Amino acid sequence: MRVHDSLIELMGDTPLVRLRKVTTGISAQVLAKVEYFNPGGSVKDRIALRMVEAAERSGALRPGGTIVEPTSGNTGIGLAIVAQDRGYRCLFVVPDKVAQDKINVLRAYGAEVVVCPTAVSPDHPNSYYSVSDRLVREVPNAWKPDQYSNPENPESHYRSTGPEIWEQTEGRITHFVAGVGTGGTISGTGRYLKEVSGGRVQIIGADPEGSVYSGGSGRPYLVEGVGEDFWPATYDTKIADRIVAVSDKDSFWMTRRLAREEALLVGGSCGMAVVAALRVAAEAGPDAVVVVLLPDGGRGYLSKIFNDDWMADYGFLTSSSEEGLVGDVL
Ligand code: PMP
Numbered sequence: 001m002r003v004h005d006s007l008i009e010l011m012g013d014t015p016l017v018r019l020r021k022v023t024t025g026i027s028a029q030v031l032a033k034v035e036y037f038n039p040g041g042s043v044k045d046r047i048a049l050r051m052v053e054a055a056e057r058s059g060a061l062r063p064g065g066t067i068v069e070p071t072s073g074n075t076g077i078g079l080a081i082v083a084q085d086r087g088y089r090c091l092f093v094v095p096d097k098v099a100q101d102k103i104n105v106l107r108a109y110g111a112e113v114v115v116c117p118t119a120v121s122p123d124h125p126n127s128y129y130s131v132s133d134r135l136v137r138e139v140p141n142a143w144k145p146d147q148y149s150n151p152e153n154p155e156s157h158y159r160s161t162g163p164e165i166w167e168q169t170e171g172r173i174t175h176f177v178a179g180v181g182t183g184g185t186i187s188g189t190g191r192y193l194k195e196v197s198g199g200r201v202q203i204i205g206a207d208p209e210g211s212v213y214s215g216g217s218g219r220p221y222l223v224e225g226v227g228e229d230f231w232p233a234t235y236d237t238k239i240a241d242r243i244v245a246v247s248d249k250d251s252f253w254m255t256r257r258l259a260r261e262e263a264l265l266v267g268g269s270c271g272m273a274v275v276a277a278l279r280v281a282a283e284a285g286p287d288a289v290v291v292v293l294l295p296d297g298g299r300g301y302l303s304k305i306f307n308d309d310w311m312a313d314y315g316f317l318t319s320s321s322e323e324g325l326v327g328d329v330l
Contacts, residue, residue, distance in 0.1 A: 048078025162192025183235025
C-alpha cells in the first residue's frame with residue numbers, strides 16, 4: 001500500500017512552479033518554491049521538525065513536556081503537528097496583529113494560545129517575547145524552541161530547502177529571493193547555495209519598508225511573518241548580497257495578483273517576496289533563473305488582504321484602476 005505513517009514524513013520536498021503571468025515583459029525565468037505544500041501549510045514545518053528532534057536528542061525536551069514559543073502562527077502549526085505525533089503539549093504566544101483565522105487554526109490543532117499587544121517594545125513585560133519567557137519559567141517541564149536564536153532553524157534550511165532547490169534547478173539557479181523574518185530561511189538556504197555554487201548564486205532578502213533589515217527602525221507594517229525591530233541571532237548579516245524593501249501596498253497587490261493570475265492563493269509575505277524577485281529578474285538577463293520562496297498559503301488572510309473593505313480601510317484600494325495599481329508594483 002502507498003501509505004505514510006505520519007504527516008511528518010511529508011514535510012519538505014515542495015515543488016518549484018514557474019510564474020508565467022506576473023512575469024510578463026521579463027526575460028529571466030522566475031520559479032516559485034511553494035511551501036504551502038507542507039502538511040502544516042508553511043515553510044515552518046521544516047524548522048519545527050528539526051528543532052524538536054534536536055531538543056529530544058539533547059534532553060532539553062523530555063517526554064510529556066510542554067513546548068512554549070512566541071510564534072506568528074506558522075511555526076506554531078508545525079510545532080503542533082510534531083507535538084501531536086510525539087505527545088507534547090503546546091503553549092503559544094502571538095502578537096495581536098496576527099489574523100484571527102491563524103489563531104483559530106492553532107487552537108484547532110489542540111494548542112493553547114496567549115495573545116499579546118504588538119505596539120509595545122520587545123522588552124516590555126507584555127510583549128510576546130517577555131510573556132513567553134515568563135511562561136517557560138513558570139510551566140513545569142517547559143522547553144522554548146526559540147526560533148529567533150535556535151541554530152537548528154537556519155540549519156534545517158541548509159539541509160533541506162537549499163539542497164532541494166539546487167537539485168530541482170539542476171544547479172542552474174542564479175538568484176535566490178526570500179523574505180526575512182527570523183532570517184532562518186535566507187541564512188540556511190543562502191549558505192548552502194553559496195557553498196555549492198562557489199559563491200555564484202546571488203542571495204536577495206525581501207523586507208517590509210520600515211523593518212531593520214532594510215535600514216528602518218522597526219516602524220509598524222502590516223505584512224505578517226517578515227521584518228523585525230531587532231536583529232535575531234538566526235539571521236546571518238553577511239548572507240544577503242542585496243536587500244529589497246517593499247511597501248505593504250505593493251506586497252498585498254502582488255499577493256492578490258498571484259491568486260488571480262497564477263492560481264497561487266498565498267500569504268502577504270509571498271507577494272512581498274515576488275515583488276522583490278520581479279525587480280531582481282527585470283534587471284537580470286534572459287539566462288537568469290530566479291527562485292523565490294513562497295512561505296505560506298492565503299487561507300489565513302481571507303479577511304484581510306483578500307477583503308476589499310480591509311484593504312480600503314488601510315488606503316490600499318484607491319480609485320485608480322487595478323491595472324494602474326499593479327503597474328506601481330514594478
Ligand atoms: N513569511 C511568513 C508568513 C512567515 O511566517 C515567516 C516566518 N517568520 C517568514 C515569511 C520568514 O521566514 P524566516 O523566519 O525563515 O526568515
